[in-house]
Structures are given as C-alpha cells and as structure tokens.
Amino acid sequence: MPQPLFRGVLTALVTPFRDGAVDEAAFRSLVKRQIERGVHGLVPVGTTGETATLSHAEHKRVVELCIEEAAGRVPVIAGCGSNATAEAIDLMRHAKAVGAHGALVVTPYYNRPSQEGLYRHYAALNDAVELPILVYNVPSRTAGDISNETLARLAKLPNIVGVKDATGDLARASLMRLMCGEDFVMLSGDDPTALGYIAHGGHGCISVTSNVMPGSCAKMVEAALAGDFAGALVWQDKLIRLHKALFLDASPSPTKFALAKLGLCGEEVRLPLVPCADAVKPAILDALHAAGIEVPLS
Template identity: 65%
Template sequence: MTAPLFKGVITALITPLRDGNVDESAFERLVERQIAAGVHGLVPMGTTGESATLHPDEHRRVVELCVTIAAGRVRVIAGAGATATDKAIELVRHAKTVGADAALVVTPYYNRPSQAGLALHYEAIAEAVQLPVILYNVPSRTGVDLANETVARLAAHPNIVGIKDATGDMARPSWMRANIDAAFDLMSGDDPSGLGHMALGGVGVISVTSNVAPEAMVALYEAFAAGDLATARAWQERLIGLHRALFLDNSPAPAKYALARLGLCAEEVRLPLSPTADAVKPAIDSALAAAGVL
C-alpha cells in the first residue's frame, strides 16, 4: 500500500472566543501546545472550530493564522465545507492561497443532496482547485451519509486523497480497504472508535480529544504504529472516559470547558451553542483526572 499523505493524530482545533471575538493569542497558545505535544497535523475551522457560526472573514483569518503559526512544522488541513458547492470552492481556494496542505470538506449539510449530487459536488471542488481534498462524512450532523460506493468513486480522482469518517461504523474501513485501489487515507473522526478504525486499515484520527490531551493521543497512536497493541489499548482505556465526556453537552463546549480548566482559553462558545451545563462539569472533571490531564 502506498504511504499515506496524512496520518497520525490530527487535532480538530477549537476556536477560542473572548467577548464575542476570536481570541488570537489563545489560539496561538493552543497551536503551540499541540505542536509541542507531537501531533501530526491540525484542522482549523472544522466542526469543532465552530465553522458553522463564524463569519466568513473570521473563518479565513483562523485558517491563515493556523498556517502562519504552524510555519510548516506540522500539516494544516483547512476546514472548507459549505452548503453550496461554489462557497466550498471559495474556501478551498483560500486555503490553497494561504498555504494550507489540504482541505477538509464536509458533506453539504441541511439540503441533503443525493449520492449523485454529493459525487458531483466533490468532483467540482477537486477540479476547481489543485489542493488535496479530504472527504468528511458525519451524517449525525449533516443529515446525509456519504455511501461507501460514492467514496470509492471519488477516491479515483487524483485530487481526492482521503476521508474523515465520523460514523463510528467499523465495517466501513474494511470495505474501503477491500474496494478502493488508489492511495487513499482512511482517518477516523470518532475518538472512541479511533483505535478500532486504525486496526481495520485506518491511518490516524482527526481528534477532538487531542485538543485536551494531545500527548496521550500521540502516545496511543505511536504505540499502535509500533505494533504495541497492548500499550495502545491501555492508552485507549485511560482516555475512553474523556472521549465520551467531551460530548456530554453540545460540542465543542465541553472541550472548551476542559481547556478553560487548564487555563488555556475561555469557555465561550457562539450561539446557538451554549456553555457547558453545570450538571455535567463534574463528570468532565472526573474524566480529565482519570486521563491524567487535570
């Protein structure tokens, strides 16, 4: 199998906010912390970055800022999803202009296109901009599922290089490895099942948990990559409570709460998201302690 273009722990970054605005100094601290922890890549302006509520100029600024801070030390995969194909193309084009290494393009949400429409959407993006495109399938949020057969069709395009699969469906990586001939990077977008996904042919995880516990996530991946499944499983068991705790309320509010407990940013999210409910904060604190973070 051809070596993957993108692999390892790639953090789906939060976007820190303060007084209604992007907190650029906190964002820089978070990016530097990720790089120091040894992550393999960063995703600004994905779902966890609150891309659905940030203004277009904020979206572009965060992507550009991430590329500038990273300065080539790790790969930057810019979130570039939109409900309309032309808007997604604009975001991918901007990502290329500012020096991102790839674009992560979520399936168009709300309008629920057919599989034919999804294929045409991604093919139009891949033809319009010469930047590697990573598909992003998260039907629990978008209302549409990118079928395996559609992924196989898209994998044949030279500019479409992988997928972030956030379904948690463990049959999918096996089917894709069996049915996709081209070099195509399979990445999990679901932390609780990320280790299982890698065991079935995945090459890494685009992670929410690594916002909070980047060293532990890197240790898990490196143990697996070295063939030490027992150690990787031990890390997974240490982190499983945190994986789940970070989704006890509307994401990314719990991740922001956890990072605020670590003194790294404010808890602030943008409406219609709400701050983490007080009722679930003790469970997040317990998960942070169990993971050795707090």
C-alpha cells in the same frame, strides 16, 4: 509503500473567543501547544472550530493564523465545507493561497443531495482547486451519508485523497479500504473507536480529545500504527472516559470547559451553542483525573 501525508493524530482545533471575537492570542498558544506535544497535523475551522458561526472573514483569518503558527512543522488541513459548492470552492481557493496542505470538506448538509449530487459536488471541487481533499462524512450532523460506492468513485479523482469517517462503523472501514484502495487515506473522526478504526486499516484520527490531551492521543495512535495494540490499549483505557465526557453536552462546549480548567482559553462559545452545562462538569473533571490531568474538582 510511501506513508500518506495525513497520518497519525490531527487535532480538530477549537476556536477560542473573547468578548465575542476570535481570541487570536489564545488560538496561537493552542496551536503551539499541540505541536510541542507531538500531534501530527492540525485541522482548523471544522465542526469543533464552530465554523458554522464564523463569518467568512473570521474563517479565513483562523486558517491563516494556524498556518502562520504551524510554520510548516505539521500539515494543516483547512475546513472548507459548505452546502453550496461555489462557497466550498471559494474557501478552498483561499486555503490553497495561504499555504494549507489540504482541505477538509464535509458532505453538504441540509439540502440532502443524492449520491450522484455528492459525487458531482466533490468532483467540482477536485476540478476547481489543486489541493488534496478529505471527504468528511458525519451523517449525525449532516442528515446525509456518503456511501462507500460513491467514495470509491471519488477515490479515482486526483485531488480526492481520503476521508474523515465519523460514522463509528468499523465494518464500513474494512469495506472502504477494499473498495477505495490502500492509497486512500482513512482517518477516524470518532475518538472512542479510533483504535479499532486503525486496526481495520485506518491511518489515524482527526481528534477532539487531542485539544485537551495532545501528547496522550498522539502516543495511543503511534502505538496502534506501529502494531503495538497492547500498548495502544493502555492509552485507550486512560482516555476513553474523556472521549465520552467531551460529548456530554453540545460540542465543543465541554472541550472548552476542559481547556479553561487548564488555563488555555475561555469557555465562551457562540449562539446557538451555550457554555457547558453545570450538570455535566463533574463527569468531565472526573474524566480528566482518570486521564491523568490534575485539575481542581470545582
């Protein structure tokens, strides 16, 4: 059976800012570092990329920058989500035009569509743009949950190729695999449970932690996908504190704090997010040390 195009660790990239604008140089450097450290794909302008606060022009520019810098070395899955179907189609058309390999489309938020509404939303995207689509299910953020039954319907459409599952529900993963078929790409969107997700038949992880430790995350997932779960567990034990620490404050503020400590970008985020709270910084630094990164403790 051929391996899926989207497999392994795909980094949900942060969007660096400087003085209120996208820091294009820092972003290019982050993309270069990710590829050099062995990640298997890149996901710009998702939740971690603060897409909710980007203008449409900024959103599209970040996608273009990622594709330019990656230069075909790894797949780029562009965030194209919206709670307006027409807007998602526009973002997908741009992503296809500039060379993205796929689109990550979050379940529509705020307006809380029914399961039939969710099906029709993704079916409209499937029909409008010939680009592989990953359904992004993150009920904690969207106030909606796409069911396995709806995913099984969508899996029959030619451009709906898989899911980013950020529910943390491992039993759901096994049932999804049985309902959607072996060819349906299943990527965890939850770093702490990614190892278990792969054991349930998943193909990898769209990771936040790999912004900070791309090489270690890649090695953990590669070991798990190869069936070396003992080896993967060694990496998991090194990373688990960092997985948790990067969500001690509103994401991606902790991740940008960690990247700033590594000298890779600034801590700047956009309102309504604020920089990482001082109260949680010691725990993040401790987690970095536990993962093997030597950074100043203050």
